[in-house]
Structures are given as C-alpha cells and as structure tokens.
Amino acid sequence: MKSLFWQRIDLVVRSLTPFVLTLVLVVLGQVPLHIPGFAEVAPILPLMSVYFWAIYRPDLLPVTAVFAVGLIQDALSGMPFGVNAAVFVIVHMVVLSQQIFFQGKSFLIIWLGFSMVAAGAVSLIWLLNAMVFTSFASVEAAFFQYLVTVGIFPILALMLVRWQRTVLAQI
Amino acid sequence: MKNHKHKSIHGLPQPGSALGNRFAYITLLLSAFGLMLLGKADVGVMERARAHVTDGVAPILDFIARPVASFDRMVEEVISINKLLDENARLKIENQHLMQWQSAARKLSAENHQLKSLLNFAPGTEPGFVTGRVIADTGGAFVHSIVVNAGKREKVSKGQAVITNDGLVGRVHGVGSRSSRVLLITDLNSRIPVVIESTRTRAILAGDNTERPRLIHLPPGAAPNLGDRIVTSGHGGAFPPGIPIGIVTQLGDGSVPVKPYVHRDRLEYVRIVDYDLQGILDANLAAKGVGVFK
Numbered sequence: 001m002k003s004l005f006w007q008r009i010d011l012v013v014r015s016l017t018p019f020v021l022t023l024v025l026v027v028l029g030q031v032p033l034h035i036p037g038f039a040e041v042a043p044i045l046p047l048m049s050v051y052f053w054a055i056y057r058p059d060l061l062p063v064t065a066v067f068a069v070g071l072i073q074d075a076l077s078g079m080p081f082g083v084n085a086a087v088f089v090i091v092h093m094v095v096l097s098q099q100i101f102f103q104g105k106s107f108l109i110i111w112l113g114f115s116m117v118a119a120g121a122v123s124l125i126w127l128l129n130a131m132v133f134t135s136f137a138s139v140e141a142a143f144f145q146y147l148v149t150v151g152i153f154p155i156l157a158l159m160l161v162r163w164q165r166t167v168l169a170q171i
Numbered sequence: 172m173k174n175h176k177h178k179s180i181h182g183l184p185q186p187g188s189a190l191g192n193r194f195a196y197i198t199l200l201l202s203a204f205g206l207m208l209l210g211k212a213d214v215g216v217m218e219r220a221r222a223h224v225t226d227g228v229a230p231i232l233d234f235i236a237r238p239v240a241s242f243d244r245m246v247e248e249v250i251s252i253n254k255l256l257d258e259n260a261r262l263k264i265e266n267q268h269l270m271q272w273q274s275a276a277r278k279l280s281a282e283n284h285q286l287k288s289l290l291n292f293a294p295g296t297e298p299g300f301v302t303g304r305v306i307a308d309t310g311g312a313f314v315h316s317i318v319v320n321a322g323k324r325e326k327v328s329k330g331q332a333v334i335t336n337d338g339l340v341g342r343v344h345g346v347g348s349r350s351s352r353v354l355l356i357t358d359l360n361s362r363i364p365v366v367i368e369s370t371r372t373r374a375i376l377a378g379d380n381t382e383r384p385r386l387i388h389l390p391p392g393a394a395p396n397l398g399d400r401i402v403t404s405g406h407g408g409a410f411p412p413g414i415p416i417g418i419v420t421q422l423g424d425g426s427v428p429v430k431p432y433v434h435r436d437r438l439e440y441v442r443i444v445d446y447d448l449q450g451i452l453d454a455n456l457a458a459k460g461v462g463v464f465k
Contacts, residue, residue: 027228027231027232027235028235029309030228030232030307030308030309030318031232031235031236031239031307031308032236032239032240032305032306032307032308032317032438032439033239033243033308033436034239034240034243034436034437034439035243035436036434036436037382037436038436039308039311039315039435039436040311040312040315040380040382040435041311041312042308042311044311063192063195063196063199064195064199067199067202067203070203071206072224074221075220075221075224075225076224076225076228076307076309076318077309077310077311077313077314078221078309078310078314078316078344078352078354079310079313079314080206080207080210080211080217081206081207081209081210081217081220081221082202082203082204082205082206082207082210083203083207085199085202085203085206086200086203086204086207089196089199089200089203090200093196096192125313126313128207129313129314131207132207132210132211133359133360135359135360137312137313137359137379137380138312138379138380138381140381141311141312141380141381142312142313144312145311145312
C-alpha cells in the first residue's frame with residue numbers, strides 16, 4: 001500500500017520535470033556569464049525546451065504550462081509582458097500541428113525543424129517588441145541571437161533526450 | 172497529463188480534444204496580446220508584477236551568479252599570467268602619465284578650493300550610494316538591462332543613476348524589495364541628455380540595442396571630433412552633470428556612435444547613486460518610447 005503511494009508520488013514528480021527543467025532554463029538564461037559580446041546574443045534556452053517537449057511529450061508540457069513559462073521569461077528578460085508568452089504558445093501550436101511529420105525523424109531533421117521554428121519565433125519576438133516599443137531593435141543582433149540559439153540546440157536537445165530516456169522512461 | 176496512459180500513440184493529438192485545444196490556444200493568445208496592450212496602457216501594474224517575479228528569482232540568481240563570476244575571474248587570471256611582462260611595461264608607461272595627471276589634478280584641486288572660498292561657493296550635497304552585485308544580464312538582443320541585488324530595502328528608487336568607476340551604466344528602471352532592474356544606456360528605450368565635454372555642445376544619447384549608442388539632436392553645424400568625451404549634461408534633472416559616458420570613435424552623417432566606457436560583460440558590482448534629483452523620466456513617457464529618432 002505504502003509503496004504504491006510512493007510510486008504515485010514518484011510518477012507525479014517525474015512528470016513535472018519537463019516543466020521544472022524549462023523554468024530552470026529560463027533562470028539560467030539570465031545568469032551573467034561575463035563573456036564579451038555574449039549577453040546581446042545569448043540563446044533563448046526555454047524556446048528549445050518548449051520545442052523539444054512539444055515534439056516528444058506534449059502531455060507533460062501542456063500549452064498552459066508553456067504560457068506560464070513565457071510570462072516568467074517576459075518578466076525576467078525585461079520584455080513587454082505577453083511577448084514570449086505569445087511566441088511560445090504559437091511555437092507549441094505549430095509543432096503540435098506537425099507532430100505526425102516529426103514522429104520518428106532523425107535528429108538532423110529535428111534540428112532543421114528547430115532552425116525554421118526559431119527563425120519564425122525570433123522574427124515574431126522582434127516584431128512584437130517593435131510594435132510595443134514603437135521603435136525597431138537592431139536586426140543584426142537578433143539574427144546573431146538566432147544563430148547562437150540554433151547552434152546551442154543540439155547540446156541541450158541531447159541532454160533532454162537522455163532525460164527523457166532515463167527519468168521519463170516509465171511514464 | 173492524465174492521458175499519459177495512452178502511451179502507444181505517444182501524445183498524438185486526441186481527436187476528441189481538438190476543439191478544446193483550439194479554445195485553449197485562442198484564449199492564451201488573446202491573453203498574451205491583452206497583456207501587451209495592458210502593458211502599454213498601465214505600466215505601473217506590469218512593472219510591479221515584474222518586480223515581484225524578479226524578487227522571487229533573485230536569491231537563486233544571486234546563488235548561481237557567484238560561482239560563475241569567480242570562475243570567470245579564475246580564467247582571466249590564468250590568461251593574464253601569460254601577459255605579465257607586456258602588462259608590466261604598459262603599466263609603467265601608464266603610471267608615468269598618471270603621475271603627471273596627478274600633479275596637475277592636485278594643482279587644480281588646490282586652485283579650485285581657493286577660488287571656491289573666494290566666491291563663497293555653496294557645495295552641493297554629497298550623494299549617497301548603494302553597491303549592488305549584478306545577478307542577471309537579461310533580454311538578449313531585444314532589451315539591454317541588468318538586475319542588481321539591491322532594492323527598496325536598500326533605499327533604491329526608480330530613476331537613480333547607476334555607475335561604476337568607469338562611468339555611467341544606466342538608470343534604475345524598476346525596483347523590487349530586494350532587487351532592481353537597470354536599463355542600460357545601450358537599450359532601445361534609453362535617452363540621456365549629454366554634452367560633448369570639450370565644446371559643451373548639448374545632445375541626446377540614444378540607445379539602439381547595439382553596443383554603440385548614438386548622439387542625436389546635435390545642433391546644426393556642431394560637429395563632434397574623434398576622441399571627444401561624452402558626459403551627462405544634467406539637463407532634465409535625471410542625472411547630475413559630468414558623469415563620464417564614453418568617447419566618439421567614429422563619425423557618420425546624422426548620428427554619431429559613442430563607445431561607452433562601461434563594458435556590459437565586465438559588470439560585476441555597480442553603484443546605485445542617490446543624487447536626490449527629481450527625475451523627468453516618469454513611466455508614461457518611457458512607455459510611449461519617447462523621442463524615437465533614428
């Protein structure tokens with residue numbers, strides 16, 4: 001009886017990890033690394049997590065959780081409230097609509113898919129910021145941020161794959 | 172989360188829930204856009220919410236930022252060992268120059284003191300300051316701001332100048348109880364009244380989310396020279412006059428890029444200075460993105 005109870009707890013905790021990991025990435029993205037020129041092009045870490053879980057375990061990172069992550073990203077990054085929330089929800093929606101396409105595809109295709117989704121996401125963040133601030137941010141910096149984000153994706157994705165195969169294997 | 176039992180289809184959209192999903196998406200997207208509009212209409216509420224979230228995360232960020240900073244210092248030290256000889260030679264030359272400046276400064280200071288006593292000059296109040304550690308460097312390409320681990324508890328308030336020994340970093344943009352957000356001079360929404368130190372020509376230093384903010388609204392015919400120092404003018408009452416900002420390194424037509432003295436990547440401790448000035452930078456003006464001139 002008792003072991004069953006602990007099993008349930010264990011299951012719930014494990015199934016919460018995608019959300020918690022995504023929040024951790026939001027916070028990690030804000031840490032000052034003191035690398036010259038890096039802060040301006042720092043990768044959008046939670047975007048990768050939102051994309052990854054939307055492909056592999058959308059049941060563990062539902063759209064409401066994605067929205068919440070976006071709001072916290074907005075609050076911490078200093079962007080207008082709603083920008084990242086809207087972009088993350090749209091990313092989640094787009095990826096889910098292509099779920100059949102993504103099933104069982106090689107890592108290269110997943111990465112390619114991310115490069116396209118991230119392009120759309122960064123453009124949208126740029127556009128929404130321009131609309132709210134009524135002035136235009138540097139396109140160059142946004143482009144480099146996009147490149148860094150796409151470049152870092154494989155490293156993070158491989159870690160998430162391992163997480164999925166170990167911690168979430170039984171869920 | 173409940174449908175994880177149907178693992179065989181591995182999270183494929185359930186046909187029955189399609190309508191519910193669509194409703195959820197529409198609701199969430201509308202809320203997001205609603206928040207953006209609300210943020211434009213009433214900045215106060217949003218800034219308070221932001222300050223609360225930042226406050227909540229501040230202890231965690233503080234905890235992570237420390238080892239990262241010490242690791243960076245260690246790497247820097249290892250690198251600098253290789254350059255000790257060159258560095259030593261450079262510093263000796265620099266020291267000679269500085270000694271000359273020091274004697275000049277002493278002479279001027281004594282002279283200044285004498286003249287002030289002759290004029291019966293009433294000195295301004297000495298500013299108080301709070302030193303804070305930079306715990307977050309945020310916003311990527313879109314917002315240039317940092318978070319400092321000092322807030323209302325340390326009597327930080329909105330609009331105060333943030334400086335390092337090198338010069339102006341930015342101004343306090345939002346304050347929580349134990350953290351505050353600083354808008355850097357390079358941010359898109361930063362506008363600072365400045366003067367060119369040698370000619371006293373007034374201008375506005377406008378950030379554009381690049382590393383080089385630009386001088387705008389220069390009077391017609393006023394051409395800055397390469398190497399001109401840019402300092403705050405004190406106009407508008409946001410900052411006291413004379414805080415160094417940067418130098419002109421390039422001359423273009425229309426707007427002139429300025430290289431700031433402060434390097435964003437080296438910010439570790441900053442001073443938040445209370446000059447007791449009534450800032451002009453109220454929230455409504457900032458929200459309208461005042462003076463967007465490119």
